[in-house]
Amino acid sequence: MSRSRIVIVGAGFAGYQAARTLSRRLRGLAEIVLVNPNDYFLYLPLLPEVASGALEPRRVSVSLAGTLPRVRLVLGEVGAIDFDQHLLHYTDPEGGRGELSYDRLLLTVGSVNKLLPIPGVAEHAHGFRGMPEALYLRDHVNRQIAMSATCEDPAEAEARRTFVVVGAGYTGTEVAAHGKMFTDSLARQHARPGGPGRRADHAPRWLLLDIASRVLPELDERLSTTADRVLRKRGVEVRTGTSVKEATDDGVLLDDGDFVRTHSLIWCVGVRPDPLVEDIGLDTERGRLVVDPYLRVPGCPDVYACGDAAAVPDLTQPGSYTPMTAQHATRQGKIAGRNLAASLGHGDARPYKHHDLGFTVDLGGIQGAANPLGLPLSGPLANLVTRGYHLAAMPGNRVRVLADWALDAVLPRQAAQLGLVRSWSVPLESSSPEVARLPSAH
Secondary structure, three states: OOOOEEEEEOOOHHHHHHHHHHHHHHOOOOEEEEEEOOOEEEOHHHHHHHHOOOOOHHHHEEEHHHHOOOEEEEEOEEEEEEOOOOEEEEEOOOOOEEEEEOOEEEEOOOEEEOOOOOOOHHHHEEOOOOHHHHHHHHHHHHHHHHHHHHOOOHHHHHHHOEEEEEOOOHHHHHHHHHHHHHHHHHHHHHOOOOOOOOOOOOOOEEEEEEOOOOOOOOOOHHHHHHHHHHHHHHOOEEEEOOOEEEEOOOEEEEOOOOEEEOOOEEEOOOEEEOOHHHHOOOOEEOOEEEOOOOOEEOOEEEEEEOHHHEEOEOOOOOOOEOOOOHHHHHHHHHHHHHHHHHHOOOOOOOOOOOOOOOOEEEOOOOOEEEOHHHOOEEHHHHHHHHHHHHHHHOOOOHHHHHHHHHHHHHOOOOOOOOOOOOHHHOOHHHOOOOOOOOOOOO
């Protein structure tokens, strides 16, 4: 008798956890297929540390084949789904076309950068949703500091060492916090006696912008205040109630009339569901797939969805939906795996109902802000809790991450450009942890 086939589309937080849960529950009783463009699960929360040179890229890239036993990996990007025929069509990394049938389907395609209709942003900004963007930013920051050290024009040198981050949520705040420490370290290296830098003794400038009235508006005001204080003390210019009006080759025009000369515009304003959600013809709510509390898609009894791409009802706040966070995606993935197994007669289905565990923000060095189980923390203790949480949440590479953190505590950051990712290969409009690819440097 042939086994039932469960196909999971996307290996982000939700897809990875669903695949792992199914692997453990079914243990070969059904075929589990995971379709993803890359052969790794990307631990997104630590990307700012990759971009700032504290962690090596493979530390946050967890092998799918190595950590998901009894799961078959298909490298590909899904472009269309025939729900009547239970068939999906995909394109592999080399352009080949393929088809895959399913008995049960779980859509966890994640999210991409949210674009706003601001002139010049799509052409001049870079997002921060995947490994290519993190590697590009690390090289770009290295290059700008090195070039500013030998630039003859003082105004151009200042523009090269000026970095503008738009969006003061989790990602933007951490990028600015880690980025300022990174560029300060690079500037000191270029300013050594006998070194090439004449102007690198000028401190790099980082601006963090947000239209909201405070940084980290999603968090308790005490944590927001803590983060704001750490950023300003480190030298980051925090401008709340401010955003970009236009981006140009020379810099950015802010909506308060100020023009900031820069070659570095980092876009962290939020996310939207993967474009596949719009193309498959299912009902959506605010751009996300409609699902019931059991993560089933209405009208498609064999189709489930969760994570950023799904509008999952928030049973703790009737009438609302769970936010697009890694914490929710992780826990929804586990419930989706449990419910998919139950649909095949193994165990009982359960509705998704979350219990908030709190939030953590890594502010670089020994600084952090956290509220585990509602207890507000700041400083070194919050940083310790934050790192402990990440180690517990990572499905692999924990020892390697710990080793990199230990080395970073005693050694200076490396000022070396790898040249792996070019600016044109990470356009803002297609940046995504699931679909972005690492192109050749040539």
